[in-house]
Amino acid sequence: MTKACLWCKKDYEAKRETSKYCSTSCRVMFNRKPAVKGSISKLDMVALYNEFKAAILEIPNMRHVPMVSEKELLTAYNASNPNQFISVETKPAPIKIIRSAEQWHELKRACESAEEWATVKYQIENAPNLSTKQKQLIFNTQ
Numbered sequence: 225m226t227k228a229c230l231w232c233k234k235d236y237e238a239k240r241e242t243s244k245y246c247s248t249s250c251r252v253m254f255n256r257k258p259a260v261k262g263s264i265s266k267l268d269m270v271a272l273y274n275e276f277k278a279a280i281l282e283i284p285n286m287r288h289v290p291m292v293s294e295k296e297l298l299t300a301y302n303a304s305n306p307n308q309f310i311s312v313e314t315k316p317a318p319i320k321i322i323r324s325a326e327q328w329h330e331l332k333r334a335c336e337s338a339e340e341w342a343t344v345k346y347q348i349e350n351a352p353n354l355s356t357k358q359k360q361l362i363f364n365t366q
Contacts, residue, residue: 230254230266323351325358332362 229246236246
């Protein structure tokens with residue numbers, strides 16, 4: 225199997241599937257290379273990705289993490305552009321705040337305009353944790 229050395233980038237015939245370097249000297253040089261401030265090595269990138277993936281998988285309802293192989297990650301990673309995986313087009317999901325009925329009452333009392341009340345009313349109507357009776361009480365009290 226032919227692979228590219230991580231240090232010298234030359235193709236070599238790998239004896240094992242897990243080999244990353246064409247020679248011992250390339251392996252040593254790769255591990256000795258000085259770290260550039262603000263850069264991450266390819267192996268560090270793989271380690272960070274695996275740690276983040278493991279942490280995300282521990283969060284409930286977050287099992288849809290895309291699976292990327294180490295080879296795909298190493299070929300896609302370019303150390304000269306550390307922001308390459310940050311997409312400008314993606315927006316973080318809005319944080320959903322779950323409020324109690326008492327907190328909604330306080331928000332209703334704090335509304336100073338009809339526009340504020342319309343926004344709060346819409347949020348109350350779509351609050352998943354409030355029962356219909358709680359919503360009616362909030363709407364009908366001062």
